[in-house]
Amino acid sequence: MKVLLISNDAGGYAHHVEAPENTTVQQMFERHVGRFHADSYLIRVNRQPAPADQMLRDGDRVSFTPLKIEGAV
Numbered sequence: 001m002k003v004l005l006i007s008n009d010a011g012g013y014a015h016h017v018e019a020p021e022n023t024t025v026q027q028m029f030e031r032h033v034g035r036f037h038a039d040s041y042l043i044r045v046n047r048q049p050a051p052a053d054q055m056l057r058d059g060d061r062v063s064f065t066p067l068k069i070e071g072a073v
Helices: 025-032
Strands: 002-007 013-018 041-045 061-066
Touching: 002 025, 025 041, 025 061
Parallel strands: 002 061
Antiparallel strands: 002 013, 041 061
């Protein structure tokens, strides 16, 4: 399946990525950001907050936005 991945970490980018069927939000995060820190990011699917175990569907828009920018006061 194809998912639009929007990352707002360090300037942001958006691109379509291939993901296996039954991929969860947590698996997508770990694959593209690193170790899962749900408390450090606002994670949304189709502009709505999403739980870690939510299954992604073809065409979903997934975004990972850090809650605190490193170095900010």
